[in-house]
Amino acid sequence: MNKAALASALGSPSAFGQSQFAFMRGNAFEARVKADGGAELLRLVHEKLDAGAEPPVAGLVPDLAAVGPEGRAARTALALREATEAGAWTLLDHPMLALDVAGSPAFLEPDAVVVHPDGSWTVVEIKSFPMLDGSADAAKVGAAARQAAVYVLALERVADRLTPAPEVRHSVLLVCPKDFSNLPAASAVDVRKQRSVTRRQLDRLTRIEDIAATLPEGTCFAPDLPTPDLTAAVESVPATYAPECLSACELAFHCRARSRAEGAVTSLGRSLRAELGGLTSVDDVLDAARGTAGDPADPAVAALRRAAQLRAEALGSRSPAPEGASCP
Numbered sequence: 001m002n003k004a005a006l007a008s009a010l011g012s013p014s015a016f017g018q019s020q021f022a023f024m025r026g027n028a029f030e031a032r033v034k035a036d037g038g039a040e041l042l043r044l045v046h047e048k049l050d051a052g053a054e055p056p057v058a059g060l061v062p063d064l065a066a067v068g069p070e071g072r073a074a075r076t077a078l079a080l081r082e083a084t085e086a087g088a089w090t091l092l093d094h095p096m097l098a099l100d101v102a103g104s105p106a107f108l109e110p111d112a113v114v115v116h117p118d119g120s121w122t123v124v125e126i127k128s129f130p131m132l133d134g135s136a137d138a139a140k141v142g143a144a145a146r147q148a149a150v151y152v153l154a155l156e157r158v159a160d161r162l163t164p165a166p167e168v169r170h171s172v173l174l175v176c177p178k179d180f181s182n183l184p185a186a187s188a189v190d191v192r193k194q195r196s197v198t199r200r201q202l203d204r205l206t207r208i209e210d211i212a213a214t215l216p217e218g219t220c221f222a223p224d225l226p227t228p229d230l231t232a233a234v235e236s237v238p239a240t241y242a243p244e245c246l247s248a249c250e251l252a253f254h255c256r257a258r259s260r261a262e263g264a265v266t267s268l269g270r271s272l273r274a275e276l277g278g279l280t281s282v283d284d285v286l287d288a289a290r291g292t293a294g295d296p297a298d299p300a301v302a303a304l305r306r307a308a309q310l311r312a313e314a315l316g317s318r319s320p321a322p323e324g325a326s327c328p
């Protein structure tokens, strides 16, 4: 489903994604990196990943236009095969790849894939965060590596259908603006670990038809349904909102409101939720702190009571926090 459309239909439109300004700046940087038939991009791939190969002079940039994601994925597979047979530097600009996720095809669009003269393939990710003195924000590089690892897995599915199967390189090229300029800087990123983790996660995913089988008969998430019906359908699916959802999921505002209304402690963060053990709601936590509920042998309950006692002492009273007192 289109989760952004679903969030809008539920009355909690998503603010997920880049600002318009960041989006335009990112697009302008990507266009610059790929200008002149990808000459600079191919030069960077040669320099960082394949210095022993012949330097690219005039790389090929095949046309990947086709109708629909399936058509584009088929066109990409054909272009990859032709480029591999040609044995020449080739840039595939925004190819389309398909990957089976929980029994359903997901279509993925890397920024670029480069075919080397030896027939091997490299994923290229172009990001708009800066690379300062040759290194970038570790968290952002990690996120880019996880994203690229999914593309590597999808490319391997394409390679497996060719004989002999071309090598899909496990080092990807990350291209970023150099020191806040709009000149490109590049770095090879080894994604073997992220690839293995993602492959294991994909293998373990519950299949979509098994998830669908657990839903009430007739559940439908079509965004054009009346809002009450749509809300009831979405709420029939358990959700465990955490603040991390805000940067990763279009439904975050909807799930946050639902989680807060239920008083779920996960809305305060997954690490806090883990520390509180069996106490899953804010009311449970307050009752445990006041001594009106909870097993005193439970380390979380004991810690909460101690914290409540310290708070009372700090406020000049030895009595437990009164009913209805707000948490600091």
Ligand code: SF4
Residues within 6 Å of the ligand: 239, 240, 241, 242, 245, 249, 250, 251, 252, 253, 255, 256
């Ligand atoms: S719980 Fe988080 S990840 Fe799941 S649907 Fe809600 S916002 Fe998205």
